[in-house]
Amino acid sequence: MEVVYNVKYKFKTKDNITKDEFKKVFNLKLLNVIMNLENQELL
Amino acid sequence: MIEKVGVYCRLSDEDRDKINKNDDSDSIVNQRSMCLKYANQNGWNVVDIYSDDDFSGAGTYRPDFERLIKDCESGKINLVLCKSQSRFSRDMEVIERYLHNKFIEWGVRFVSIVDNADTSIESNKKSRQINGLINEWYLDDLSTNIKKSLKNKREDGLFMGSFAPYGYDRSEEDYHKLVVDPVAAEVVKTIFKMYADGNGYYKICEYLNNNNIPPRSVYKRQKGSKFVCSNCDYKTVRWNPDTIAQMLKNEVYIGNLVQGKITSMGYKVHKFKKVDEKDWCRIENAHEPIIDMETWNKVQKILGTHQKPIKTGEIHYLTRKVYCSECSKVFMRNVYHVKGEETGKRAYLQCKGAKKYHTCDNNKAIRMDELEKIIIDAINDLLDNYYDKNNLQELYNKRKEQYTNNYETIKILEKEKHNLDKKIEDNKVFYRNLYEDKVKGTITEDMFCMMSADYLREIETMTKRIETIDNEIKSLEIVKEERKQADEILKKYKHIDKLNRVIVDEFIDKVYVGCYNKETKTRDIEIEWNIEF
Numbered sequence: 001m002e003v004v005y006n007v008k009y010k011f012k013t014k015d016n017i018t019k020d021e022f023k024k025v026f027n028l029k030l031l032n033v034i035m036n037l038e039n040q041e042l043l
Numbered sequence: 044m045i046e047k048v049g050v051y052c053r054l055s056d057e058d059r060d061k062i063n064k065n066d067d068s069d070s071i072v073n074q075r076s077m078c079l080k081y082a083n084q085n086g087w088n089v090v091d092i093y094s095d096d097d098f099s100g101a102g103t104y105r106p107d108f109e110r111l112i113k114d115c116e117s118g119k120i121n122l123v124l125c126k127s128q129s130r131f132s133r134d135m136e137v138i139e140r141y142l143h144n145k146f147i148e149w150g151v152r153f154v155s156i157v158d159n160a161d162t163s164i165e166s167n168k169k170s171r172q173i174n175g176l177i178n179e180w181y182l183d184d185l186s187t188n189i190k191k192s193l194k195n196k197r198e199d200g201l202f203m204g205s206f207a208p209y210g211y212d213r214s215e216e217d218y219h220k221l222v223v224d225p226v227a228a229e230v231v232k233t234i235f236k237m238y239a240d241g242n243g244y245y246k247i248c249e250y251l252n253n254n255n256i257p258p259r260s261v262y263k264r265q266k267g268s269k270f271v272c273s274n275c276d277y278k279t280v281r282w283n284p285d286t287i288a289q290m291l292k293n294e295v296y297i298g299n300l301v302q303g304k305i306t307s308m309g310y311k312v313h314k315f316k317k318v319d320e321k322d323w324c325r326i327e328n329a330h331e332p333i334i335d336m337e338t339w340n341k342v343q344k345i346l347g348t349h350q351k352p353i354k355t356g357e358i359h360y361l362t363r364k365v366y367c368s369e370c371s372k373v374f375m376r377n378v379y380h381v382k383g384e385e386t387g388k389r390a391y392l393q394c395k396g397a398k399k400y401h402t403c404d405n406n407k408a409i410r411m412d413e414l415e416k417i418i419i420d421a422i423n424d425l426l427d428n429y430y431d432k433n434n435l436q437e438l439y440n441k442r443k444e445q446y447t448n449n450y451e452t453i454k455i456l457e458k459e460k461h462n463l464d465k466k467i468e469d470n471k472v473f474y475r476n477l478y479e480d481k482v483k484g485t486i487t488e489d490m491f492c493m494m495s496a497d498y499l500r501e502i503e504t505m506t507k508r509i510e511t512i513d514n515e516i517k518s519l520e521i522v523k524e525e526r527k528q529a530d531e532i533l534k535k536y537k538h539i540d541k542l543n544r545v546i547v548d549e550f551i552d553k554v555y556v557g558c559y560n561k562e563t564k565t566r567d568i569e570i571e572w573n574i575e576f
Contacts, residue, residue: 003564003566004564007570008569008570012552012572013574019429022574027430027438030426030435037545
C-alpha cells in the first residue's frame, strides 16, 4: 500500500527574507555540519 | 563520705576564638591545674581527669564526657569538678538531665569553681539554671552568627565548600576562589561534548574507563587532596552514570556558583535538610567557565526532554524531533520483527497519544526508513537551491584556521603526562623504601605485600593513562597534517545520502506528522527547519 506524503516546509525566518540572505544563513549552517563531520571522521 | 573526684575539662573552637590570643586561662592545662588546686585545698581525692579538646559544649558526643558519665553511674566517682558550668555543658537540657536528675539519683555532686555552682547547696539551684540558660543563649547566638556569616560569604561569590568541584582547584591567592584545573577541565569538556553528540551516560562512562581516565574521587586523591568518599573503594572505583548525570546539571561549569542547597537542622542536631531551590544562593560569573553556553544549552535541552539511548547506547538522532500534528505529543520509536527485512527488524514511529494514552486518532505508525528518506530529500532540495560553493569556500578557510590549532590541547595533555611521570617516580621511591624496611625486618612480609600492592596498582594505572595520552598527542598532530583539500571536502556535501545527528540537529527543529487519509491515501508531513534569520 503506497502512501503519498505531502511535505511542507516551515522556516523561522522573517517573511521578507531575500534569497541571498537565506543562502548565507543556509551555507553557514552547512559549514557547521561539514566542520563537525570532518572532525569526527577522530575516528 | 570520701570525695572521689572526677575533673572534667573542655575546650572548643568557639572558646578559642573568644579568648584573647595571649590569654590561655581557658586552656585545658589551666583548667586542669585550677581544678587540681581546688580539690587539694578541699582535701578531695582526684580519681581521674577527663578532657575533651576541640569539642563543642552543645552536644554530648564527646568521648571523655561519655566516659565521665559512665564512671558517675558506676560509682567510680561521686563528685564532678569543673572550672565552670559551661565546661560541663552549654545545653540547658543536658544540665537539667544530669545536674538535677541523674546525678541526684546516682549520688553524684557537681561543683564548678568560677560560677560557684554546687549541687549540694539546695539554694544554689536557681543560679545554676540561670547559668545554663545564659550558656544556651550564647550557643544560639553563635549558631545564628555563623550561619549569617556563611550566607554573606556565599552572597559575595566566595566558594565555601570543603573541596573544589572536579575540573577546578582552589586559587593559591584566594582560598575561596575557584580556578580551572586544565587536566580535569579537558575531561569535563569531553563529557559535555559526548553527551551533546548524542552519547548516553553509559557510553560516556565506558569511554572514560577504557581510556584509563581516573574517576573524580581517585583524581582528587592523586592530587594530594584529603577527599574521602565514604561509599567507594578506591581500588575498584570507576566512572558511573550517576556521576555523569550530576556533572551535566552542575552550573559550576558555566562559571556560576550555586551554594546553600542544604542547611543544618539546628546546632543541637547534627543532621541536614534540603533547601528550596528558590532559596539557593546563585552567583553568576563567579569564576572562569569550562563549558561554553552553546554546549551547555544544548546539553540542558537534551536533558530536559528525557531522551533515552537505544540499545547501542546512543540516543537516536530523531529522538524528540518527530511530533503529532493532531495532539502535539511526541512520536515514539518501536522496533518490530519483520520477515524479509535484512536485519529481521524494522523501526516505526507512532504518536504517543495514540499508542500509549489512546487519546489521539493519529494511530497509524510511520516507517522510520520512509521518514528518513523524506528528511534526506528535503535537505537535498535545499542543497540544490542554496548550496553556494564560493561562499562556503571562504567561510571554510576562515574556520579551518581555528580548527587546526590543537596546540593548547597538546600543551594540557603534556602537563598531565608530566604530573603522572612525577607521581610514578614518587611511588617508585615509596616502593624502594618499603622494600628496605622489609629487608631490615621493620615490617613483615605480609605487610610489605599488602602495602606494595597499592603502590604497584597505582603505577600500573598511571602508566596506562600515559600510553593513552601519548596516543592522543600523536593523533592530534596527525589531525594537523591530514587536512584534505577544502575543494574535495566541500564537494562531498553537495548532496547527502544518509542522516546523522550532526545533520539533523543543525537543520531540523521538528517534524510534524499528520493523520493518514484512507480515501486519498495521503499523509501530511511538516518540516520545521532550524534556520533562523
